[in-house]
Amino acid sequence: MKLLELKNLTRKFGDFIAVDNVTLDVKEGEIFGFLGTNGAGKSTTINMIAGLLNISDGEIKIMDNNISKNKKFAKSHIGMVPQEIAIYEDLTAYENVQFFAGLYGLRGAELKERTEEALGFVGLTDKAKHYPKTFSGGMKRRLNIACAIAHRPKLIIMDEPTVGIDPQSRNYILSSVQKLNEMGCTIIYTSHYMEEVEEICTRIAIIDHGKIIAEGTKEQLKAIITDTKDIWIHVGSTDYLDPEALKSISGVKEVQVEEEVVKINSSTEVNNLNTIIQHFISAGIEIRALDEQAPNLGTVFLTLTGRNLRD
Ligand SMILES: Nc1ncnc2c1ncn2[C@@H]1O[C@H](COP(=O)(O)OP(=O)(O)OP(=O)(O)O)[C@@H](O)[C@H]1O
Numbered sequence: 001m002k003l004l005e006l007k008n009l010t011r012k013f014g015d016f017i018a019v020d021n022v023t024l025d026v027k028e029g030e031i032f033g034f035l036g037t038n039g040a041g042k043s044t045t046i047n048m049i050a051g052l053l054n055i056s057d058g059e060i061k062i063m064d065n066n067i068s069k070n071k072k073f074a075k076s077h078i079g080m081v082p083q084e085i086a087i088y089e090d091l092t093a094y095e096n097v098q099f100f101a102g103l104y105g106l107r108g109a110e111l112k113e114r115t116e117e118a119l120g121f122v123g124l125t126d127k128a129k130h131y132p133k134t135f136s137g138g139m140k141r142r143l144n145i146a147c148a149i150a151h152r153p154k155l156i157i158m159d160e161p162t163v164g165i166d167p168q169s170r171n172y173i174l175s176s177v178q179k180l181n182e183m184g185c186t187i188i189y190t191s192h193y194m195e196e197v198e199e200i201c202t203r204i205a206i207i208d209h210g211k212i213i214a215e216g217t218k219e220q221l222k223a224i225i226t227d228t229k230d231i232w233i234h235v236g237s238t239d240y241l242d243p244e245a246l247k248s249i250s251g252v253k254e255v256q257v258e259e260e261v262v263k264i265n266s267s268t269e270v271n272n273l274n275t276i277i278q279h280f281i282s283a284g285i286e287i288r289a290l291d292e293q294a295p296n297l298g299t300v301f302l303t304l305t306g307r308n309l310r311d
Helices: 042-049 071-077 093-103 108-121 137-149 167-182 194-200 218-222 243-247 273-282 297-305
Strands: 002-013 016-027 031-035 057-062 078-081 155-159 186-191 203-208 211-216 228-235 252-257 261-267 287-293
Touching: 002 042, 002 186, 016 042, 016 057, 016 186, 016 203, 016 211, 031 042, 031 167, 031 194, 042 057, 042 155, 042 186, 057 071, 071 078, 078 137, 093 108, 093 137, 108 137, 108 167, 137 155, 137 167, 167 186, 167 194, 186 194, 194 297, 203 218, 203 297, 211 218, 211 297, 218 297, 228 273, 228 297, 243 252, 243 261, 243 273, 273 287
Parallel strands: 031 186, 031 203, 078 155, 155 186
Antiparallel strands: 002 016, 002 057, 203 211, 228 261, 228 287, 252 261
């Protein structure tokens, strides 16, 4: 069943089109990844879905209900975890969750039960009476998630929930997303980290300059790129490397230089490995190891846009 339908969704800010004619469906039970660089239009799209931003054109339906006509229905079925942490510093963790769940109409014993359930889910039961000012960034994020899920929404939208947090909290959040999904929630997860999207999402849309440029399972997306491969060359030092000269080798499409590894995206149709290696030898650069990487969503993005996801 389609839980969410976007039809020709558009948002303009003055003359600027931030979301451009987006049409897509999210089916019940999916973890739907929304992948794009900073400024691609992810937040604008999901803020419209969550009813936080008016649409300029098009239509959003949640379970067949047009959200412009029935905002209350949409709100009661959506839990939104915004990009900016939205919690009250002068309320305890418990009071924060209670406050947000109360906004969705929960009262009395049910409110208490769901507040405790949500705090337990994010692993903050023992911090219920503590104030967020004593929390790490990751704990605040988890509290933010508890505030969004206590009313048991069918659709949970998370806007880059792992930005700026420690690896342990990041892993906790990623496994919470999977657990919520197993419990029956449909998730929309936005990120510019392709590794996260690859790890947890069942279907992915890539957005660029407000437009959906590709959509499908990760296998379907990777099938787009049958004609390029990534070669990683591990070296002692890149001091004498000339990336522009490497780029001029036939078949080489992109060269990325990191501290001790040179990442080369190359056409599979040209056999240029000898020439590439010769280039390193001539420059007096010691090659320590060489490996070919399986294609990932970053390569897909590069192929479709000509830019790196992290640029
Ligand atoms: N209120 C606004 N007024 C004018 N322009 C805006 C407004 N909100 C967003 N934009 C612009 O719309 C574009 C899309 O922004 P959006 O926040 O949706 O991107 P994003 O993909 O979520 O990126 P990020 O990861 O940085 O949040 C950007 O160019 C942004 O500058």
